[in-house]
Amino acid sequence: MPELPEVEYAARVARAACQGKAIVAVRARHPSQRRTLPNAVAKALSGDVVADVVRRGKHQLFVLASGRTIHIHFRMTGDWHVGGCGSPLGRFARVIFDFDDGTRLSLDDSRALSRVALHQAGVDPLPDLGPEATSPEFDAAWLHARLAHRRIPIKPALLDQRLVAGIGNIYASEALWYAKVDPRRPSHRLTPTGLAAIAAGVKRTMRKALNHPERYYGVDAVSDKVRFNVYDREGSPCRRCRSEITRITQAGRSTYFCGGCQK
DNA sequence: CGTATCCTGACC
DNA sequence: GGTCAGGATACG
Numbered sequence: 001m002p003e004l005p006e007v008e009y010a011a012r013v014a015r016a017a018c019q020g021k022a023i024v025a026v027r028a029r030h031p032s033q034r035r036t037l038p039n040a041v042a043k044a045l046s047g048d049v050v051a052d053v054v055r056r057g058k059h060q061l062f063v064l065a066s067g068r069t070i071h072i073h074f075r076m077t078g079d080w081h082v083g084g085c086g087s088p089l090g091r092f093a094r095v096i097f098d099f100d101d102g103t104r105l106s107l108d109d110s111r112a113l114s115r116v117a118l119h120q121a122g123v124d125p126l127p128d129l130g131p132e133a134t135s136p137e138f139d140a141a142w143l144h145a146r147l148a149h150r151r152i153p154i155k156p157a158l159l160d161q162r163l164v165a166g167i168g169n170i171y172a173s174e175a176l177w178y179a180k181v182d183p184r185r186p187s188h189r190l191t192p193t194g195l196a197a198i199a200a201g202v203k204r205t206m207r208k209a210l211n212h213p214e215r216y217y218g219v220d221a222v223s224d225k226v227r228f229n230v231y232d233r234e235g236s237p238c239r240r241c242r243s244e245i246t247r248i249t250q251a252g253r254s255t256y257f258c259g260g261c262q263k
Numbered sequence: 264c265g266t267a268t269c270c271t272g273a274c275c
Numbered sequence: 276g277g278t279c280a281g282g283a284t285a286c287g
Binding site for chain 1: 283
Binding site for chain 2: 251
């Protein structure tokens with residue numbers, strides 16, 4: 001689930017739940033999370049205040065009053081669940097944040113691949129990230145500057161967070177469908193027109209998901225077959241040209257595209 | 264560049 | 276029981 005639009009939504013949930021509140025206790029309940037957030041470190045968070053919740057790419061940062069930062073990444077299946085400190089914990093609650101007003105923020109993650117880490121004041125916890133997929137900075141000129149000499153096919157290139165931050169496997173396929181660009185196209189062979197179409201396609205994809213969170217989250221989310229144009233639609237007709245949607249593997253991940261209109 | 268790895272659930 | 280999954284990183 002979580003690419004830029006979903007993480008943006010999640011960050012809003014977290015902000016509403018804990019901004020300005022003091023931490024009473026933090027607990028990592030799964031060994032996988034305890035590796036990056038050992039008990040002693042979690043304990044040291046008590047009493048600090050969440051001054052702000054920031055999203056950058058698919059990362060969330062809880063900026064604390066002490067200057068320290070809690071760095072959260074949902075990876076594949078992480079999500080927030082908000083409840084009360086007394087409420088029973090879900091089966092997949094991996095890291096629990098209890099606040100002084102009785103609010104509980106729980107990181108639920110069936111696969112337990114999410115990461116939560118604490119960074120000291122003055123340390124930038126983020127890895128090298130390109131511009132936000134939604135930013136004006138991310139445009140044809142940026143893509144040209146970074147891809148003109150690279151042979152990597154464009155679709156896996158879009159998944160590199162150092163090139164652009166926030167795109168995941170689903171929206172990479174979707175964006176290239178909007179751009180009418182073949183995902184297998186070597187990056188350095190893209191034309192200025194193609195690069196502009198890709199930047200526009202990425203933004204269109206992000207905007208659509210950001211504007212319609214109700215279609216993408218929770219029990220009311222519509223099925224993949226309806227919400228996406230190519231992702232998870234192998235064998236179905238392209239909504240633009242009626243050709244069959246194809247699935248291939250690139251860099252070990254599924255790519256969906258229309259061979260009829262993506263050139 | 265491809266492959267393995269971290270985890271667990273869903274699905275065939 | 277085997278395969279696959281929307282992420283990221285380490286390694287050869």
